Amino acid sequence: MDLRELGGYLKSRRDRISPAEVGLSAGPRRRVAGLRRDEVATLARASVDYYGQLEQGRGAQPSEQMLAALARALRLTSDERDHLYHLAGRPLPPASSGNAHVQPALLNLLEQLSATPAQVMTDLSVPLVQNRLAEALLGAPVPGDGVQASFVYQWFTDPAARERYHPDEHEHQSRVFVADLRAAIAKRGRDALADELLTTLQARSEEFRHLWEQREVAVRRTDRKRLLHPTLGTLELDCMNLLSEDGGQRLLWFTAPPGSDHLDLLAAIGTQDLAPEQSAMDARRG
Secondary structure (H helix, E strand, C coil), rough: CCHHHHHHHHHHHHCCCCCCHCCCCCCCCCCCCCHHHHHHHHHHHCCCHHHHHHHHCCCCCCCHHHHHHHHHCCCCCHHHHHHHHHHHHHCCCCCCCCCCCCCHHHHHHHHHCCCEEEEEEEECEEEEEEEEEHHHHHCCCCCCCHHHCCHHHHHHHHHHCCCCCCHHHHHHHHHHHHHHHHHHHHHHHCCCHHHHHHHHHHCCCCHHHHCCCCCCCCCCEEEEEEEEEECEEEEEEEEEECCCCCCEEEEEEECCCCCCCCHHHHHCCCCHHHHHHHHHHHHHHC
């Protein structure tokens, strides 16, 4: 790890980004052309002191999660992201891990969808990044490594993963997840992570085995979902999917049917009522 070079590299990337590129207002008294340290820290969900130490070439080696967050905050290209990991002495995360580099085009679209729940996932349903309303609607992603980071894995192995979905939706969503996973695995060919996910699900879930044997295949694009919110109750929303050019990532966002005020209510409540409910879910999962 080269802390001094890492700090200089972070500063050079920060200096080249304008506030408008990340949805911030420049303000009338701005002293720097690029982003301020506190703005990068906020975007990466890091403390200002910690990020300042990184730029100064001090502090502990940043984790892979922090490097992924900094790469997104600084709008790094794939090559720039790789260089950041090399300077920090960390291995590059697999393309399907939760620390994978979000494709810039999808990240830019996500940030323009501030009025609707939206998230970016891999083709194996590993959440990469989501906005505030997505967290209010779906809860925070459950951390995990390898296949355990996949929401499809969690859906078939952990009952808590289904708590945000209306019980009448479970059978339909299971079929959708399996059909989409079959399409993703076929496109990947001989892929170690996809093979491990399939083998693990077949070993751990009778429901998954039954659905897999039916050989249904369909890439998720649109769907109507009934979701359960701890305060608002049942929300009926349309779910849209936009796939990246290579199919490795997708932008998923929700819209309300005509005449529905569900998203307006969700935006008004935000995440203010989620802490007790989320803590209970975490306790059950632990």
